[in-house]
Amino acid sequence: MKSLFKLTILAAIVTVLFFAISVQAQTIPAKAWRLGLGIETGVPTGVATLGATFTLGGTARLQYGISNNFALTLTTGGYHFFPKKNPVTGNRYQSYGEIPVKIGFKEFFAKSIYLGGEIGTASEKLESGWGPTRLDLSPALGYANQHWDFAVHYENFSRHGEDSFGLVNLRVAYGFAL
Template sequence: MKLLSKLTAAVLVAGALFFTNTVKAQTTPANAFRLGLGIETGLPTGVAKLGSTFTLGGTARLQYGISDSFALTYTMGGYHFFPKKIPGTDQRYGSYGEIPIKFGVKEFFVPSVYVAGEVGIAYEKLEHGWGPHRLDLSPGIGWANKSWDVSFRYENFSGANQDHFGMLGLRLAYGFAL
């Protein structure tokens, strides 16, 4: 129930930002670069939710406007999966992180509202060394103006051993023209 309240609050804030914004300017100027620095949080899905409670991370996204409503993106950063306690003990599961490197597209279908899709590779960082690298697929939807970008997405990490997991993520970023 607590999670549902937090998600509802996040949706209401994003809705308020969308409906109170009167800026009509383009958010992906053609032939221009933008850089967005974001903080991200999320809920683990799949096998990740067995041993972790939530995720927290940060990303940098470089965006190049192909047209006034379509952009190419390059994103990299890191997510940390915070471990749960092992049932019946005072110990925690091992913590780990994912370091994604993704390329994608962003399409504004109405002013300030976009859909996005990214594909890339994510490197798993374990407490004691490196784990496998995984295919990273990430569809999302968001709202952006000249400075702020708020998006919600599903991030899927899948490996060769059919061990896949992911996260439902929320990103808040500050962007500026380069």
């Protein structure tokens, strides 16, 4: 599990560095809308590591440029946690997913490199129905150009009185102006 996490982080860093060297600076056009459609993969964290091996998801992010370097975002989509086998019974744990709805920001602090942050809720989807809704907090570090957006982000799902869990994901998205 630690090797997969390190490989994911290394791939994200190499991708960001490769594109930062070869592409011109990206700014967010002020008063402009963009839509990004992304795929994400990574590893679970916290108590999710007990029953899941990796995550895979898809997200859509609507972005509005407040200035040339700062944007507000609205993100939704879904993350699937792929289950492990229970070592005692030999059966796999229950499959589940999280469906987030978050608002946030992206701020470019260097050439094409940004920090992001989002807050919202995530509803749990179980094989047997719906689970609880949790607070979803997500910081990110990314690289974006005119069409592509690469980011490493951490999602934390928490609920009062329960153990929190989350994921560390690499997001690759294609974006376009609306």
